[in-house]
Amino acid sequence: MRRPVDTGDPDRLYTVTGGRSRADDDFDLVTLVVSESEPTAGMQSEHARILDLCRHPTAVVEIAAELKLPITVVRILLGDLLAMGRITARHPRAAQSLASLPDSALLKEVLHGLRNL
Amino acid sequence: MGSAISELPSRRTPLADAAETGLKIVIVGGFGVGKTTLVRSVSEIRPLNTEEVMTQAGVGVDETSGVAAKTTTTVAFDFGRISLNERMVLYLFGAPGQERFWFLWDRLFSGTLGAVVLVDTRRMDDSWYAIDRLEHHRTPFVVAVNRFDDDTAGYSLDEIRQALALPERVPLIDCDARLRQSGKDVLITLVDHLYELAMAQEMTP
Numbered sequence: 001m002r003r004p005v006d007t008g009d010p011d012r013l014y015t016v017t018g019g020r021s022r023a024d025d026d027f028d029l030v031t032l033v034v035s036e037s038e039p040t041a042g043m044q045s046e047h048a049r050i051l052d053l054c055r056h057p058t059a060v061v062e063i064a065a066e067l068k069l070p071i072t073v074v075r076i077l078l079g080d081l082l083a084m085g086r087i088t089a090r091h092p093r094a095a096q097s098l099a100s101l102p103d104s105a106l107l108k109e110v111l112h113g114l115r116n117l
Numbered sequence: 118m119g120s121a122i123s124e125l126p127s128r129r130t131p132l133a134d135a136a137e138t139g140l141k142i143v144i145v146g147g148f149g150v151g152k153t154t155l156v157r158s159v160s161e162i163r164p165l166n167t168e169e170v171m172t173q174a175g176v177g178v179d180e181t182s183g184v185a186a187k188t189t190t191t192v193a194f195d196f197g198r199i200s201l202n203e204r205m206v207l208y209l210f211g212a213p214g215q216e217r218f219w220f221l222w223d224r225l226f227s228g229t230l231g232a233v234v235l236v237d238t239r240r241m242d243d244s245w246y247a248i249d250r251l252e253h254h255r256t257p258f259v260v261a262v263n264r265f266d267d268d269t270a271g272y273s274l275d276e277i278r279q280a281l282a283l284p285e286r287v288p289l290i291d292c293d294a295r296l297r298q299s300g301k302d303v304l305i306t307l308v309d310h311l312y313e314l315a316m317a318q319e320m321t322p
Contacts (some may be wrong), residue, residue, distance in 0.1 A: 001223050029225055030139025030208050032132070056131030059208060061196055065165035066223060070191065071225070090137045092228060101257070102230060104315040110230070111308050112139065113201025117159070117301055 016046055016069065017076045025074045032057040032090040046077050047086075054087060129162045135203045142307065143210045143226050145251070146235035147243030150262040151294035152211030153195045155235060158300040160197025160209060168193040192218050194225075209304075215246040222254055231311050232258040233303055235294070238272050239282055247309065248281060258289040259307045259315055290298055 027033075034057050046067060053066055064074040081087040093106065100106075102103035144152045156164045168191045184189040210226070212218060232251055236244045244260070251258045262277055272280070278289050288310050293299045 021294060028139070028228060030206075032136055032139055032142050032206075056134060057136040059198075059206070061167055061208065061210075062129075062165065062198075065167040065196075070168055070170040083228075090139075091140045092141075100317045101311065101318055104312055104319055107230075107308055107312040107315055109311060110201060110207065111201065111305065113205060113207070114199070114301060114305050114308060117199065 020076055027060050027078050029061040030059050030092050034088050037086045089104050133203045136206050138205045140207045141229045142231050143212050143232045145212050145214050145247045147214050150235045150237045155294035155300050156209050156211045158199040158297045162196045164195045192221055208246050219250050231307050232256050234260045236262045261290050261292045261303045263294045
C-alpha cells in the first residue's frame with residue numbers, strides 16, 4: 001500500500017534550506033554518509049538528526065526517507081554538513097557517466113553477493 | 118528528543134561500518150504491477166518511501182519563489198536494500214513509469230547498474246513507455262513478467278516478447294514478485310546480462 005510521504009507545509013521546506021534551492025549534485029541517492037562529529041547544542045535540528053542517523057554509513061535516500069524530506073532538500077543539508085567538516089561521503093564508483101557500464105569485476109562481485117543471499 | 122532512549126524499536130538495521138560502495142537497480146512498471154512487492158521480497162529492510170520535488174522544468178526546488186510555486190510536483194518512490202558483502206550495498210528502487218517520472222531519471226538514477234521492467238500481462242501497454250524510455254537513456258534492462266494468480270490468458274513468453282516488440286538480446290523471464298527466490302532470480306538475470314554486456318565491451322578494443 002502506497003503511503004504518500006508527508007513533507008508538511010512547502011514553507012517548511014523553504015525554511016529548512018534557508019531559502020536555497022540549489023542542491024549539491026555530488027550527493028548521489030546511494031552516496032553513503034558518515035558522521036564525523038556529534039550533534040551540538042543550537043544546531044539546526046535537521047543537521048542534528050542527520051549526524052545522529054549517520055553514526056553508521058547511511059545512504060542519502062535513507063536519510064531522506066527517515067527525515068521525510070525530498071531528496072533535493074537533503075542534498076542541500078548534506079552540502080552544509082560537508083562544508084563544516086561534520087560528515088564524510090563515500091560516493092558510488094559506478095555513478096560517474098550515464099551510458100557506460102560498470103566493469104565486469106564489480107558486476108561479478110554483485111552476482112556473487114546475490115547468489116549468496 | 119534528547120531522551121536516553123535513542124534507539125527506537127522501529128529503527129532499521131544499520132549498514133556495516135565498512136560499507137563504502139552503494140549501487141542502484143531500478144524496477145520500473147505501471148501502478149499495481151508489483152514493484153513494491155518485488156522490492157519487499159528481496160530487501161533486508163522494510164521498503165521505505167521517499168520523494169523528490171520538481172518544477173515543471175524539472176530543475177529541482179523552484180528557483181526563485183520557493184517551493185510553494187504552483188508548478189512544483191512530487192514523484193514518490195519506494196526502495197529497499199541488500200547488503201551484498203561488508204563493503205557493497207545494493208539499493209532497489211521501485212519507480213513509477215509515468216511520464217513525469219522520466220524527467221527525474223538523470224537526477225535520481227544516473228549511474229544505475231540496470232533496470233527491471235515489471236510487466237502485468239493484463240496491462241501490457243503500461244510497459245511500452247518504460248521500455249522506450251530506458252532505451253532512450255541507454256540503460257540496460259531485463260523484462261520480468263509478474264504472473265498474477267488470475268492471469269488466465271496465460272500468454273507465453275514468446276507471445277509477450279512479440280507484443281512488446283522486444284529484441285532477442287533483451288532477457289525476458291517469468292517471476293512471482295511475492296517470492297524471495299523468484300525476486301532473487303530476476304536480479305541475478307539482470308546482473309548476468311550486465312556482466313555479459315560488460316565482458317563484450319571489454320573485449321572490444
